[in-house]
Amino acid sequence: MEIHIYQLIEGARKAKGLTVIIDVFRAFSVACFVTASGVKDLIPVGDIQTAYRLKEENPDYILMGERGGLIQPGFDYGNSPSSIEFVDFTGKTVVHTTSAGTQGIANAVGADEIITGSFVNAQAIIDYIRMKKPASVSLVCMGWEAKEEADEDTLFAQYVKKVLEGQPGDFNAIAHFMRHESRTGTFLDTRDPASAPPRDFDLCLSLDKFNFVLKAEPYRDSLVRLQKVNL
Numbered sequence: 141m142e143i144h145i146y147q148l149i150e151g152a153r154k155a156k157g158l159t160v161i162i163d164v165f166r167a168f169s170v171a172c173f174v175t176a177s178g179v180k181d182l183i184p185v186g187d188i189q190t191a192y193r194l195k196e197e198n199p200d201y202i203l204m205g206e207r208g209g210l211i212q213p214g215f216d217y218g219n220s221p222s223s224i225e226f227v228d229f230t231g232k233t234v235v236h237t238t239s240a241g242t243q244g245i246a247n248a249v250g251a252d253e254i255i256t257g258s259f260v261n262a263q264a265i266i267d268y269i270r271m272k273k274p275a276s277v278s279l280v281c282m283g284w285e286a287k288e289e290a291d292e293d294t295l296f297a298q299y300v301k302k303v304l305e306g307q308p309g310d311f312n313a314i315a316h317f318m319r320h321e322s323r324t325g326t327f328l329d330t331r332d333p334a335s336a337p338p339r340d341f342d343l344c345l346s347l348d349k350f351n352f353v354l355k356a357e358p359y360r361d362s363l364v365r366l367q368k369v370n371l
């Protein structure tokens with residue numbers, strides 16, 4: 141199994157084989173929380189205008205996401221796991237658009253298959269890749285606004301690669317680094333606390349909270365939805 145680590149939008153465009161689009165803070169942690177809360181359809185979109193159009197056509201849809209880390213006008217929720225931690229999404233359709241994570245899905249046009257990447261379902265991702273035994277795995281780190289590398293996404297990719305190659309992954313060292321040394325450790329305090337509360341940090345680093353992967357599947361009108369695959 142060949143394993144490549146790629147960065148940002150260019151990386152998403154280069155991805156091939158089984159592709160993991162990684163966004164630890166916060167898009168794909170949020171996506172796992174929403175899925176665990178019973179969502180019917182979770183639709184990641186790159187273009188915010190697509191999100192608004194879908195809402196106009198389907199007033200019962202829920203809009204979730206951010207630009208610049210902040211909830212956008214007309215949105216029901218931002219991109220914050222703590223804001224939806226106890227929300228019941230049973231039977232709901234959620235449209236999710238973010239600056240980094242969902243852009244990766246939209247740009248991974250050469251991938252055979254796309255799953256999302258975050259620490260909250262890290263072991264499930266590793267188990268899924270082992271089960272599928274692909275010839276090629278692409279780990280794509282989406283970073284800050286998909287423009288600048290972010291420690292947590294790169295550390296996640298290295299963690300998955302190491303474990304797949306039979307080496308131990310030291311999550312405690314990663315969490316310590318993220319909290320005390322990484323620029324990301326201060327990120328949640330420097331944004332509008334209503335959109336990026338500090339609890340998001342702990343929730344996004346809840347290792348293996350969920351035992352499923354989220355797989356992008358074709359949906360209607362050229363959209364995709366993230367389907368839960370239990371491990």
Ligand SMILES: O=C(O)[C@H](CS(=O)(=O)O)OP(=O)(O)O
Nearest residue numbers: 165166167238239240241285
């Ligand atoms: O809201 C977030 O957590 C980030 C903000 S950004 O990457 O700095 O724009 O969005 P995400 O797409 O979840 O990385």
